[in-house]
Amino acid sequence: MTEVNRRAFLAGSAGLAAAAGILASTSAEAGDVSFMNNVPDPLLTGAELPRFKFPLESSPGGRETDGSSAKQASVNELPISKGMTGVTMRLAPGAMREMHWHATAGEWAYVVSGRVRTTVFYPQGRAETNDFDPGDIWYFPRGHGHMLECLGDAPCHFLLIFDNGYQSEFATFSITDWIGHTPRALLAKNFNLPAATFDGFPTREVYFARGEQPPAVPAAPREGVRLPPESHRFRLTSQAPHGVFRGGRFWLVDSHRFPISKTVTGAVFEIDRGAMRELHWHPNADEWQYVLSGWASVTMFGSGGRFRTETLAQGDVAYIPQGYGHSIETVGDTPMRILIGFNTGDYQEIGLSQWMAANPVDVLATNFNRPAATFSRFPTREQVISERE
Ligand code: MN
Ligand code: MN
8 A cells, every 4th residue: 555545544535635635746746647557558669660750731631711721730640649739820811710719738839921919818807919920939828718810911820739639720619619509599698688689690610710901009908908927929039049059059948938838848940951959858748840941850769679760841740759769860951940849848858968978987888888988089968959070
């Protein structure tokens, strides 16, 4: 009997409640709830590693209306990606992704091109409207209602990352879906308005709404301005890079820089021609990748001699499960830019070269059965992005 069970047994039901509280706080702190049932994932325990790439931009399907479109990579399209869903979305001028929420996922986004305006509703009657330029980030906690609209007369393109691979962008809770399927009498009673008020309202989910281009300066909300305690916007790549190396640079934002982003970390890596993001893993998160430009060769190591390489073109997606070793190289003669998302607000990584450098040299000599001098030329600190030979 464990200590917690023994105490619960001795203390009766009050002890059980207390024990449940202890267990809940232990698993929340560990951040590894997914592993606590000890059931191996059949997808990851076969003789070979599964495919971990999906050609998101060139895939069929998705949704398209009057020049606005959305495509997604969830577990249905990319079965390995159980921890995150990615969506590529484009809005035409005057188009809006209608007011909606996600019941089971937080939403993180990176603006690729064009300009976007969002209004997100925070509980307790607070709301924030923000405008976004390319390289800017938003984060909406799970269940918070929001809308997205294209600003100006050029289309916009952004990538959404959800902290749940079973989330579907095509099964969201949309305002027209709800109001369109609620009995008129119930609506009339709820809003204290005549039932005829709802004549002409959409009777099906609109998803992409279309109207006038939004005003240059957003109008005040009907309830007045009541801002939430934390902003939903972060300007990422318009800042100086957070890490600069001889082979490239990166920008990275987690909840330490962007406090509201409790469940997602995002990064943009620029890797120069011939350089690489060195061998490493993440102890506390899965990794979702999208190639913004150039080509990437991504390797994954999965124990038991299993190793797989995928080559990604612009617009392709890849996924590395928590704890799996990996690296990212450029391909051919072009530099590469890659967007990376992690399903944690507390970013952690372990670099292979740094791990080796953190051990005494006799340990390395014994482990590899090589003379100690062999290791004198190895790096003594993490490279992050290694330059070409
Ligand atoms: Mn959304
Ligand atoms: Mn990584």
